[in-house]
Amino acid sequence: MSIFILFSTFAFLVIYTVPIAIALGIATLVTILSTGNLSVDFLVSTLITSVDSFPIMAVPFFILAGDIMGSGGISQRLVNFANSLVKNITGGFAIASIITCMFFAAISGSGPATVAAVGGIMIPAMIKYGYDRGFATAVVTAAGAIGVMIPPSIPMVMYGVSASTSIGDLFIAGVVPGLLVTFCLIVWAYIYSKKKGYKGSGEPFSLKEVFEQLKHAQLALLIPVIILGGIYGGIFTPTEASVVAVVYGLVVSLFVYKEITFKDLPQIFTKSVLTSVIVLLIVGTATAFGKYLALEQIPTQIANAMLAFSDSKIVFILLMVALLLVVGCFMETVAAIIILTPILVPVAMLFGFNPVHIGIIMVVTLAIGFITPPLGLNLFVGSSVSGISVERLSKAIVPFFVAMLIALLFVIFIPQLSLALI
Template sequence: MTSFILFGSFFLFMILSIPIAISLGLAGLIAALYSPNISITLLAQGLVTSTDNFALMAIPFFILAGEIMGKGGISNRLFNLANVFVGRFTGGFAIAAVITCMFFSAISGSGPATVAAVGGIMIPAMVAQGYDRKFATAIIVTAGSMGIIIPPSIPMVLYGVSSNQSIGDLFMGGIIPGVLIGIFLISWCYFYSKKKGYSGSGESFSFKRMLLVLNQAKWSLLVPIIILGGIYGGIFTPTEAAVFGVVYAAFVSLFLHKEVKIVQFRRIIADAAMSSVAILIIIGTANAFGTILTMEKIPQVIAEAFLTLSQNSIVIILLIIILLLLIGCFIDTSAAVIIFTPILFPVAIQLGLDPIHFGIIMIVTLSIGFITPPLGVNLFVGAGISGLSMPALVRGVVPFFFIMLLGLTVIAIIPQLTLLLL
């Protein structure tokens, strides 16, 4: 009965459009008031202790680094670099947009931030080049989903904390899957552009121009190299890497690119703080929710239920993916990782899945939620930039949804793609 009250009240609050952090907290409180075995004091303590974690400190710093780099002209430099190499090919602008999103994903760690930073420049530029506005917006909002797949990734930090796995290993495990999805998106851009007659820029490759734009983008390109190289080389932890990222981003934006003024830092820090607080509140209330789940032994029950349906690991993984696709339509990615990792992780372990591989499957699946309504955060950001109606953009995203599913399928059935760099 406690479990029914917990989940019933949570979904009721969600239907009433109450913010997810509040919905989680209220559902936990109602369940605790009903059950004599659950102490409200325990839930209150959990709100504090769940965020008192060194690894979680990486989240606000990665967000702040992404905000600084996003305001510092990074996306424009990255696009110019990508355009030098692929702009002359069929669909070159669209391909360059995907590559730009991939690079920016390695800086921001956020899907919506990637769409906002890249889309503000690329969508108008693609339309000016003759691309259909719906296609231009759809490719940006989909490629922006790689913001949580290509490291550094905030959901990877949350999964690592929730499952007690190495965040550095998760970061390394996300590189090849992220690049693979990028290749799938680039392939679709090429074939679609060929069908629609979207030609390239017509400019021949210039070694001199390549050196020029490479010089302009060199400080931006160093960010993922320094962060991932430092973590995997044992120079610093992910949290320390995030702090270094903030210092580096501030130095580059202020003194090298000179596109951010000191007076703008108040607004940048405020925006980063708002995003960080939202995630940390979700972490706290989700911990209270998860405490009740654990006390009621719900993860064990769900694990047994999955295993009674089938002993075939492929069938179980398919069921988990379908569940996460549905969850991604209604629940924020960060909240979904915190809530469902304790529930689904035991199932993965009993199936003999590698915990890092399962984490990447989970995050790639939830990344599709960025482009699926009704939540679809990237859709709202993209529609706001392009001026498209939501129904029109959703229709434009449909082919990309299946491309993402194809990439997810390959990642799920070939664990070596995730584990090769570990």
């Protein structure tokens, strides 16, 4: 009965568009009050202890670093560099948009932030050169999902905390899958652009210009090198790396690029605080929701059911991916990871899966949720940037959804794509 109350209350609130963090908290509270088997103190203490963690401190700092560098002229320099690489290639602007999203992903760690930063520049540019508005928006919206695959990634931090797995290993393991998804998106963008006759700027390729734009963008491109190099060089932890990213972003944006001033910092900090509060509230309520499930032994029951259904490793992983794809349509990525990690990872390990590999599969699969309605955050950000309806964008993005699924299958069935570098 308690589980029925928990899930029915949560489903009711989600259907009526209550924010996911609030829905998780209210569903847990209603269940506690209805059953009387726990005190309200359980919810209160979980909200506090769930965010009282050194690794989770990386989340607000990476969010702040992304906001600083997104406002500090870095996105425009990345766009210019990407354009210099593919300006005379079929679909050049679309390909440049995807490459820029990949670069910016290594800065922001956020899908919606990547869509907003790159889309504001590249969508108008593509439309100006004759690209269909729906296709142009779909390119950036889909590529924005790479934001949680390429390190630093906030969902990877949350998975690492939930599964007691090395965040540094997850960061490294996400590099090749992120590049693979980028490649698959580029392939489809090229095929469609060739069919429609979409071009780049038409200017000839210039190695001199590439080096010139690389010179302007080099400080931005150094960010992932500094973060990953510092972590694996033993210089700092992933949490300390997030602080390094903030300091680096401030120095570059204020004193080198000079695109922001000290007067802009209160607005940037306020935006980051609001985003961080939302994420950390989700962490707290999702942890309480997940702990209640654990107390009711739901993870154990699900594990036993899966093992009884089939002892096939392939069947399990496909069922898991199908579940994550459905969940990604309705639940925010961080909440889904916190709730499902304690359920799925122990079962996956019984089947012999590496926890780092499972983490990458979960992150890549749930990243697809950024472009699937009804929740798809990237869809709403892309729609607001370009001015087209979410319905039209949802149709235009279907081929990119398929391309991401193909990349996901490679990640699932070739574990070394994720594990070779760690």
